[in-house]
Amino acid sequence: MAEEQYDLVILGGGTAGYVAGIRASQLGKKVAIVENQLLGGTCLHKGCIPTKTLLKSAEVLHTVKTASLYGIDTEQFSINYNQIMDRKNEIIQQMYTGIEHLMKHNHIDIYNGTGRILGSSIFSPRPGTISVEYEDGTSELLPNDYVLIATGSKPAELPFLKFNHQTIISSTDLLKMEQLPESIVIVGGGVIGMEFASLLNDFGTDVTVIEAGERILPSENKNIANNLKKHFTDRGIKIYENVQLSEGSFTFKDEVVEINEADLKITADKILLAIGRTPNTSDIGLNNTKIVTDAKGFIEVNENQQTAEQHIYAAGDCIGKLQLAHAGSKEGTTAVEAMFEDNTMPVDYNTIPRCIYTYPEIASIGMTLEEAKDADFTKARSFKVPFKAVGKAVIEDATQQDGFCELVVDQDTDTVLGLSMIGPHVTELINEVALLQFMNGSTLELGLTTHAHPSISEVLMEAGLKAAKRSVHA
Incomplete structure (x- = not known):
């Protein structure tokens, strides 16, 4: 058994886990991951960064291939995939080394083994002690006050x-x-499949997408999904829906x-299953607790x-909300602050940006008009404001003249309910909108904020002005 009881033991050292560990350490707690x-x-290792x-x-x-649009002639180029x-x-490796440094800097103990939650016993009157099992067959117990x-998750089949x-x-x-x-x-026309x-396609592979639903990107703005489909089709990507x-x-x-x-006949070297992800919750000792999961295994x-066990919390992909790294970080931080501080701010998923790093990029926050x-x-x-109304956007990307920004507003209260964009660098622009939402800003405040000219972010200023019936260029 560990010599000293931990204030918090975290099962999982991904984004949600290690960010939560750092926050707990900042609060003066003894933490193990x-x-x-x-x-x-x-x-x-398997998602955001390598992709x-x-x-x-x-x-x-893609820029090299379309360089002639910018007045640059490139007769020869090659792909060095290695x-x-x-x-x-x-x-x-660089980022992994950085995380290791963060763990040492924050005095977080790392146990490289498989962790499982034990039930109540003579050592503990309640479930929650973590058993760490190592490859050599040995094990170790980590008593604690709280578990996260x-x-x-892992790819679904x-x-x-x-x-x-x-x-x-x-x-x-x-x-x-x-x-x-x-x-x-x-197989699957969601975010992973589209990226x-x-x-x-850019690397030269012949790509076919098969989506079971009525359209690709079913959780995003329908106009944006249709816009991306047109771009992909023009590039030679074959998309079959329904x-x-x-x-x-x-065969x-x-x-x-x-x-x-039916009428679909395709031959290919590989099939990529991109139908979503399933939680890693089946063998972590949940049966020793009161924790409730849904039909797919996501923790409620x-x-x-907080789970049904008051001292056990959960965050990240295993709870099945927005399966995004930054959402997991927010959830992990919220969990730690709920454990150790009186004042907590629950996660508001309408203020968390969603980004799709396709070409062209897509970014959104909050609700679509239909939602x-x-x-x-x-x-x-x-x-709606088209990117072609913004000079820097036209300069920046000659191939995305049909991109746009669509702002959804509650006209009763001038509240921004959501925003969606498809176009150049929108995965960076969306953070301005996230701040606007966090600060509960209005469309007029967005529109009256002076934006540098020329800059792509002027599209947001124009959207705010248009909602306030004061647009200049749109």
Whole structure:
């Protein structure tokens, strides 16, 4: 048993876990993190960072291909995919080293093993003591006052289509591939599927997307989803919506996959399953607690991230809210402050930005107009500003002249209910809107804030002015 009881033991060293650990350390608490792989979790090693690194290389390649639009003639260029992967690995290692330094700086103890929650026993009158099991068969107990579950998630499979990590692959498999496939079918038109479709297309892979629902990006603004579909189709990406696949849809032979479903007939080297993620909650000892999970295994929490066991909290992908690294960080911080401080601020998911790093980029926050109407905002109205009305946007990207910013406003109160954008660098612009929402700013305040000219962010100023019936260029 550990020599000293911990104030907090965190299961999982991903973004939600290690950020929560740092916050607890800042509050003077003794913290341990149990991680069975590498600190940084999915975001650093299998998700955000490697994917966005590849997407940056794809963006540069796209610029090279379209350089003539800027008056630059490029007759010859080539893709060095080995160097692209080396750069990705170097960035991951650099950031991993940084996290290790943060753990030491904040005096957080790291246990590299598999953590499970034990039930009540003669050592503890309540469940929550963490057993850490190591590869050599030994184990260790970590008594504590509080537990934060931040065990993350993994790529989901279909009941009739399981990963074999060769022809049927996950996003994790794809990020480790040393050679790009000549052709690929992406099953799932959500964020993960769209990002991989974008980068693979730029790298020269023949890409087909199959979506079971009525449209790609079902949780985003419909106009933006249609805009992205047009861009992708123009680039040669084939998108099929409303296609229900079954076990009989697939034939595997000679290291290729054939898909036959109604009038759809496709042959490809690989199938990427991008249908979402499933929580890592099945073998962490939840059966020893009162913790409640939903039908998919996601842990149910209250507004302070607290589970049905009052001293056990949960954050990140394992609770199934916005499965975004920055959302997990916010949830983890909220949980720690709920444990150790009197005044806490519950997570407001309407103020958390959502970004899609395709080409073109997409960013949004809050509600779409349809969602606002469904939420009984009867006076909700949207105001759209095209990027072509903003000089710097036209200068910056000659291939995205149909991008736009759409602001959703409750006209009764001049409250910003949501905003969506598709266009150049919108994943950076959205943070200004996040601050506006956090400060409860109005459309007029957004419009009257002086923005540098020329800058792409002027599109936000124009949107605020348009909602206030004072637009200049839109």
